[in-house]
Amino acid sequence: MAGRVAGKKIFVTGAAQGLGAAIARVVAAEGAKVALADINQGGVEALARDLNTQHGAGAAFAYALDVTREEQWIATLEAANAAMGGISGLVNNAGVAGGKGGVEEMELETFRKVMSVNVDSVFLGAKHAIKYLAQNQPGSIVNISSIAGLIASWNTPAYNASKAAVWLLSKNIALYCAKKGLDVRSNSIHPTFIDTPILDPLRGMFGKDEAEAKLARQVPLGRIGKPDDIALAGLYLLSDESRFVTGAELKVDGGISAM
Numbered sequence: 401m402a403g404r405v406a407g408k409k410i411f412v413t414g415a416a417q418g419l420g421a422a423i424a425r426v427v428a429a430e431g432a433k434v435a436l437a438d439i440n441q442g443g444v445e446a447l448a449r450d451l452n453t454q455h456g457a458g459a460a461f462a463y464a465l466d467v468t469r470e471e472q473w474i475a476t477l478e479a480a481n482a483a484m485g486g487i488s489g490l491v492n493n494a495g496v497a498g499g500k501g502g503v504e505e506m507e508l509e510t511f512r513k514v515m516s517v518n519v520d521s522v523f524l525g526a527k528h529a530i531k532y533l534a535q536n537q538p539g540s541i542v543n544i545s546s547i548a549g550l551i552a553s554w555n556t557p558a559y560n561a562s563k564a565a566v567w568l569l570s571k572n573i574a575l576y577c578a579k580k581g582l583d584v585r586s587n588s589i590h591p592t593f594i595d596t597p598i599l600d601p602l603r604g605m606f607g608k609d610e611a612e613a614k615l616a617r618q619v620p621l622g623r624i625g626k627p628d629d630i631a632l633a634g635l636y637l638l639s640d641e642s643r644f645v646t647g648a649e650l651k652v653d654g655g656i657s658a659m
């Protein structure tokens with residue numbers, strides 16, 4: 401049976417661990433080729449080896465990429481396009497949680513660093529990948545925002561601002577591609593707390609069980625999410641099942657934003 405993304409060629413950033421790795425695993429299992437990009441080169445190489453063992457040689461390719469660096473984006477997309485025989489999907493997933501503290505306490509340098517990793521990455525990825533997606537229509541861009549891009553907290557100014565920017569930039573990209581007459585969609589996913597290493601600082605502060613229980617108490621469904629909860633949303637947006645969905649935000653948040 402053909403997979404849900406059979407024949408697709410998908411470029412995933414921040415793919416060494418967490419949500420990026422989960423998305424890569426799910427789409428590879430559903431028939432796509434994947435290009436795995438991350439500043440953690442060892443991490444993406446290990447995942448590529450694993451996926452090539454599971455799905456056959458040529459299923460996955462690994463690249464060192466710092467998503468804040470334009471010249472690296474250009475070179476890596478060119479290499480991935482050659483390796484996979486095209487690019488039809490882009491997942492802008494790499495991101496950092498950023499410093500905690502009120503707006504008066506946060507250093508400008510911290511704010512800029514978070515904006516750079518979380519927002520410049522989406523701008524640069526779209527800016528340089530659209531030409532490849534245009535050659536492989538229908539194309540799909542999936543940007544991993546956060547519920548924190550829709551709902552603020554008092555102590556995460558950089559993360560809130562960056563994820564809100566990803567939300568609207570996704571819509572801007574959707575309208576730009578449509579205006580150009582391209583069948584290239586752009587959507588954002590908004591997870592709440594998901595069980596990945598991004599939660600480790602909190603686990604360090606309160607201990608694993610108490611940290612996860614604290615987070616779970618804020619979620620109407622009473623639990624934190626699993627990486628596959630986000631990967632399956634990504635799979636839908638990367639597949640042709642979502643062919644009429646663009647400029648949308650998909651909240652995968654256990655009900656938090658309904659309150």
Ligand SMILES: NC(=O)c1ccc[n+]([C@@H]2O[C@H](COP(=O)([O-])OP(=O)(O)OC[C@H]3O[C@@H](n4cnc5c(N)ncnc54)[C@H](O)[C@@H]3O)[C@@H](O)[C@H]2O)c1
Pocket residue numbers: 413414415416417418419420437438439440443465466467468493494495496497517544545546547590591592593594595596597598599
């Ligand atoms: N896990 C959650 O609770 C949660 C909730 C909402 C949104 N998100 C978002 O999901 C995305 C993935 O988060 P995660 O939980 O998997 O985090 P994670 O920390 O486990 O993984 C992030 C990955 O991004 C990579 N990365 C960081 N900076 C990079 C850079 N400059 N260039 C290239 N790669 C870089 C890291 O090496 C790492 O492999 C992020 O954008 C995050 O903001 C996560």
